[in-house]
Amino acid sequence: MKTRTKFVIGGAVILAVIVALSLQELQKMTVFFYTPAEVLASPGEFEDKTIRIGALVQKGSVDWNAQAIQLSFKITEDGKVLIPVYYDGVKPDLFREGQGVVVEGKMNGPRFEASQLLVKHSEEYTVDTEHKKSKEEYYKSIQAQ
Amino acid sequence: MDSMKKIILFLEWGSIAGLAGCGLWIFLGLPIESSQGFPQKIMYIHVPTFVATYLAFFVVFAFSIAYLWKRDLMYDQIAKVSAEVGLIFCALLLITGAIWGRPTWGTFWVWDARLTTTLLLFLIFMGYFLLRMSVSDRDKEARLASVLGIIGCLDIPIIHKSVEWWRTLHQPSTLFKVESGKASPSIPPELLNPLIASIMVMLLFYLYLLLLRYQTEKRKDELNQLLAETQV
Amino acid sequence: MIIGLEYVVAAYGIWVCTFIVYILLTKRRMKIAGQTVEALKQRVSDSADIPEITGDIENQN
Numbered sequence: 001m002k003t004r005t006k007f008v009i010g011g012a013v014i015l016a017v018i019v020a021l022s023l024q025e026l027q028k029m030t031v032f033f034y035t036p037a038e039v040l041a042s043p044g045e046f047e048d049k050t051i052r053i054g055a056l057v058q059k060g061s062v063d064w065n066a067q068a069i070q071l072s073f074k075i076t077e078d079g080k081v082l083i084p085v086y087y088d089g090v091k092p093d094l095f096r097e098g099q100g101v102v103v104e105g106k107m108n109g110p111r112f113e114a115s116q117l118l119v120k121h122s123e124e125y126t127v128d129t130e131h132k133k134s135k136e137e138y139y140k141s142i143q144a145q
Numbered sequence: 146m147d148s149m150k151k152i153i154l155f156l157e158w159g160s161i162a163g164l165a166g167c168g169l170w171i172f173l174g175l176p177i178e179s180s181q182g183f184p185q186k187i188m189y190i191h192v193p194t195f196v197a198t199y200l201a202f203f204v205v206f207a208f209s210i211a212y213l214w215k216r217d218l219m220y221d222q223i224a225k226v227s228a229e230v231g232l233i234f235c236a237l238l239l240i241t242g243a244i245w246g247r248p249t250w251g252t253f254w255v256w257d258a259r260l261t262t263t264l265l266l267f268l269i270f271m272g273y274f275l276l277r278m279s280v281s282d283r284d285k286e287a288r289l290a291s292v293l294g295i296i297g298c299l300d301i302p303i304i305h306k307s308v309e310w311w312r313t314l315h316q317p318s319t320l321f322k323v324e325s326g327k328a329s330p331s332i333p334p335e336l337l338n339p340l341i342a343s344i345m346v347m348l349l350f351y352l353y354l355l356l357l358r359y360q361t362e363k364r365k366d367e368l369n370q371l372l373a374e375t376q377v
Numbered sequence: 378m379i380i381g382l383e384y385v386v387a388a389y390g391i392w393v394c395t396f397i398v399y400i401l402l403t404k405r406r407m408k409i410a411g412q413t414v415e416a417l418k419q420r421v422s423d424s425a426d427i428p429e430i431t432g433d434i435e436n437q438n
Contacts, residue, residue, distance in 0.1 A: 032257045122316055124331040125332040127179060184381035184384050240388075244387050371421070375420065
């Protein structure tokens with residue numbers, strides 16, 4: 001009975017600490033990331049602060065230097081408001097043009113220096129139908145012969 | 146009691162066969178998803194696990210209310226075993242999610258709304274069992290646990306809506322996607338059908354675990370009653 | 378080698394192992410409880426016999 005009481009008290013204390021920490025994060029998480037427009041609208045507020053920006057990778061803006069392991073690209077929401085991002089690190093597998101990303105880092109003048117690059121994939125799933133079609137056509141062509 | 150055993154045995158073999166069948170379908174009979182590739186297969190364990198988690202805690206919610214209303218300890222027992230099974234599903238939900246996040250998002254964990262509220266659900270029900278352990282009076286335990294169970298389950302709609310209410314890294318719901326008032330899951334039928342099958346099998350598996358655990362609990366009650374009788 | 382195979386194996390592996398352990402533990406608990414119940418019932422019926430015997434002895438005296 002005594003060990004059980006100790007166990008319960010210990011568990012409750014640990015649990016309380018974790019819940020408190022989670023609730024602290026809960027306040028931050030309501031704004032998990034900002035949009036490019038929000039960041040550019042008030043540059044003074046975000047200067048020298050570690051923030052996250054979520055947006056899409058602008059098509060044709062990706063520059064991947066495999067030797068120096070440096071990645072640069074522009075992020076945007078609407079194709080008009082752009083922020084250039086610089087990231088020293090490996091390009092994630094799912095990183096693509098037009099893909100949603102969340103970058104964490106700091107604004108340095110007009111450019112954003114990212115320390116973390118996360119891919120925000122969409123809820124849409126697709127199967128490569130092109131591939132299947134070409135297979136079917138291939139079989140058809142064999143049967144025709 | 147004997148018919149209960151038969152049902153459990155039927156559910157046991159039914160869900161094991163179902164899980165194995167789904168496994169074969171998922172790994173041998175499906176095309177590779179085009180943007181994520183092979184790791185997309187984790188969806189077939191992650192999504193059914195969250196549906197089972199939702200159901201398990203919904204049962205906790207319903208039977209906690211039933212207990213407070215009727216004051217029958219049987220309801221409290223069902224709520225308790227469902228919470229235990231739900232807690233395991235919730236832990237596996239977090240684990241499979243983390244494993245899936247690594248190859249797709251590039252991280253195991255972020256403190257976004259969806260993930261944080263899910264962790265909160267897990268922690269609330271850890272507290273639920275600590276509460277049950279700390280109270281020795283059986284009726285008081287049931288009363289307090291029911292109240293905490295009801296409050297804890299209110300987190301579920303928050304988890305479900307979190308991806309719509311806040312900006313999160315987690316994508317919105319694929320399966321329960323609604324467009325202009327109509328359900329329209331954004332996934333092609335050849336990937337959707339095995340997902341629905343896995344969810345059905347998972348719910349069967351949940352039912353099996355619930356009944357198995359409930360039977361154990363009844364056996365334990367029988368034992369405690371006997372112990373009390375012999376000591377008197 | 379399929380890209381991402383290790384993640385899929387880990388996710389499914391942990392899931393399956395967790396439930397195997399959980400089900401086995403639950404069944405073992407049930408079995409032990411059942412055996413204890415049987416043993417206790419046995420003892421209750423044994424001890425129920427004893428007062429009868431002592432009662433007989435008292436009567437004889």
